[in-house]
Amino acid sequence: DADVTQTPRNRITKTGKRIMLECSQTKGHDRMYWYRQDPGLGLQLIYYSFDVKDINKGEISDGYSVSRQAQAKFSLSLESAIPNQTALYFCATSFGGGGGDTQYFGPGTRLTVL
């Protein structure tokens, strides 16, 4: 079984709809992250959480919100989806040991907003 899972894997929705992307991990890591990837723009950090009570904005948090329901679960919400949020979304986890903390990525969610 995969250590980091994301649901759904693909989603097509309409402008204005509320969407939730979910991420679960079995690695026992405290740190979790949400990224979006657009062609030619690499990975951009949306939000990150270093433990259950810690939530931080990343580079591009506008239009997004997150919830850290438990150590193993970190969900990303688009309250009112718009077409320029069409992208590939990745969840990642890390141990937080410092000095080069390895991030483990989920398989991604491809979101299309019409």
Add this chain to the structure above:
Amino acid sequence: TQLLEQSPQFLSIQEGENLTVYCNSSSVFSSLQWYRQEPGEGPVLLVTVVTGGEVKKLKRLTFQFGDARKDSSLHITAAQPGDTGLYLCVPYNQGGKLIFGQGTELSVKP
């Protein structure tokens, strides 16, 4: 803000050729990681370099961290189609979050 430049952005080569990808910055990093992302998947860590001047080898891939810890390179010898993917150099700072750039898209044709 740490400015990181990775070059080239795109690279298309034939199987068997050698290539080098460069990662440069004006900032000093405590460490630097290289990830590879294959089409349809999330990035996977290849290596972490920590010490200035450090060289690490992973089969046909050679990673080097500059003496001043401001730059890094990835050299692939005799590239294979399986090397195709997006290569990302990612500096690590004390804040604990990684900033991913555009990366280098490598295509190795049979």
